[in-house]
Amino acid sequence: MKVIILPSKISGEIDAPKSKSIAIRILFGSLLNNITLREEVPGSNDVKAAYNSIIEMGVYHEGNKLKKPYSINLNKKFFAGGSATVARILSSLILTLGGNAIIDGDETLRKRPFDGLIKLAKITNSEVNGNSLPIKLSSKGIKDYIEIPELESSQYITGLMYGFAYKGYGVIKLKSRVPSFSYIMLTMDLLNDIGCKIKYEDNEIVVEKCLKKDYETSFPGDYLLSSFYAVSSLLTGGLTIIHNLYKASNYFGDHKIVDILSDIGVKSKLDNGNWIIKSENLENLRVNVDDSPDMAMSLAPLGVKVEVTLDGINRLKIKESDRIKSIKDVMEKFGSIVSIKDNTINIKPNKINKAEIDCNNDHRVAMMAASISFLSGGIINNAECIGKSDPKHWDRYEKLGGKIKVE
Ligand SMILES: O=C(O)C1=C[C@@H](OP(=O)(O)O)[C@@H](O)[C@H](O)C1
Numbered sequence: 420m421k422v423i424i425l426p427s428k429i430s431g432e433i434d435a436p437k438s439k440s441i442a443i444r445i446l447f448g449s450l451l452n453n454i455t456l457r458e459e460v461p462g463s464n465d466v467k468a469a470y471n472s473i474i475e476m477g478v479y480h481e482g483n484k485l486k487k488p489y490s491i492n493l494n495k496k497f498f499a500g501g502s503a504t505v506a507r508i509l510s511s512l513i514l515t516l517g518g519n520a521i522i523d524g525d526e527t528l529r530k531r532p533f534d535g536l537i538k539l540a541k542i543t544n545s546e547v548n549g550n551s552l553p554i555k556l557s558s559k560g561i562k563d564y565i566e567i568p569e570l571e572s573s574q575y576i577t578g579l580m581y582g583f584a585y586k587g588y589g590v591i592k593l594k595s596r597v598p599s600f601s602y603i604m605l606t607m608d609l610l611n612d613i614g615c616k617i618k619y620e621d622n623e624i625v626v627e628k629c630l631k632k633d634y635e636t637s638f639p640g641d642y643l644l645s646s647f648y649a650v651s652s653l654l655t656g657g658l659t660i661i662h663n664l665y666k667a668s669n670y671f672g673d674h675k676i677v678d679i680l681s682d683i684g685v686k687s688k689l690d691n692g693n694w695i696i697k698s699e700n701l702e703n704l705r706v707n708v709d710d711s712p713d714m715a716m717s718l719a720p721l722g723v724k725v726e727v728t729l730d731g732i733n734r735l736k737i738k739e740s741d742r743i744k745s746i747k748d749v750m751e752k753f754g755s756i757v758s759i760k761d762n763t764i765n766i767k768p769n770k771i772n773k774a775e776i777d778c779n780n781d782h783r784v785a786m787m788a789a790s791i792s793f794l795s796g797g798i799i800n801n802a803e804c805i806g807k808s809d810p811k812h813w814d815r816y817e818k819l820g821g822k823i824k825v826e
């Protein structure tokens with residue numbers, strides 16, 4: 420799919436795309452308690468992979484209810500699609516509860532490293548055939564305690580939290596700084612919402628038995644998937660309101676992008692789950708993205724107008740694409756000057772070109788290129804990659820006045 424974008428002002432009101440991270444957590448939550456869904460399961464590819472996995476494990480979906488299984492069957496072959504979140508949560512469930520499983524993914528996910536799984540398998544005396552998919556994993560399970568080494572992803576820890584919640588008790592000792600820590604907090608908040616009892620103190624995540632509770636929920640909006648619309652609106656001088664975002668927590672996470680834009684001069688504020696963005700004079704920005712790595716793709720496009728410096732970028736190499744290279748390639752094509760030193764990337768505005776970009780199997784590359792293209796004009800090839808997280812991405816832009824031609 421080729422998407423041709425003409426310069427156009429992005430302005431108006433949309434509902435936020437559904438949070439992929441929260442939707443995946445809600446679905447895995449049905450392993451622990453019955454869940455009543457107030458709306459249909461979001462249709463992005465990663466959420467579908469999570470849905471298929473929980474059904475494979477024994478969750479029963481009837482009408483608007485997800486019914487927890489009497490027992491979880493992990494001796495299966497799972498397909499995680501392009502979702503590393505799903506693949507790593509599954510692998511940690513197998514390590515925690517025991518099982519003989521195969522986890523596979525699509526061509527993009529097969530290229531991504533699962534080094535952390537090798538380390539965790541060693542610690543838990545489990546057998547694993549390698550650090551890339553398809554992975555064959557055999558584990559006898561773990562009792563109630565694990566010390567975590569340095570890992571490339573927080574997603575393994577999320578999976579361990581679900582596993583211990585299912586077992587009824589467990590302690591996860593965090594020996595070193597956990598990357599993407601905001602996602603651990605997101606998991607803890609969600610599991611406590613569905614009736615579990617999890618606390619984090621003194622570098623330990625203590626998981627206690629989940630109370631039997633019928634939990635009812637809708638699927639809240641995603642801050643970073645929304646932020647591409649916000650950035651294109653402020654780059655093109657628009658006023659945009661994005662509805663149905665979840666209540667922002669006080670730790671640094673995806674939701675902090677509202678404040679980050681406000682801190683550089685944008686009229687950016689949250690009003691009861693509605694994000695209001697109005698273009699004002701922009702200032703330079705510097706952000707450490709290690710706790711919320713996906714934010715890099717949302718902030719980089721501002722580098723066509725102001726200087727953007729992003730620290731804590733090393734792990735961007737192992738996402739759907741090498742995002743350090745992707746950011747450099749895309750921003751240089753649009754005319755900015757990019758330099759990379761150690762764990763930091765710097766983007767300086769220069770001229771603004773129309774550019775032709777390939778999605779490179781990375782949904783956020785297409786989204787970052789699009790957010791600039793409404794200012795400069797642009798073409799995005801293989802643009803169907805947005806289906807990983809936001810299949811209605813191009814429809815929403817058309818609703819906001821975007822001039823788009825899809826071929
Ligand atoms: O737990 C999650 O939902 C996610 C965690 C992050 O990955 P890492 O923990 O590997 O950084 C993030 O990049 C991903 O998009 C979603």
Ligand SMILES: C=C(OP(=O)(O)O)C(=O)O
Nearest residue numbers: 501502503504713738739
């Ligand atoms: C990296 C991402 O997701 P995952 O790690 O689940 O593939 C993403 O959504 O940008």
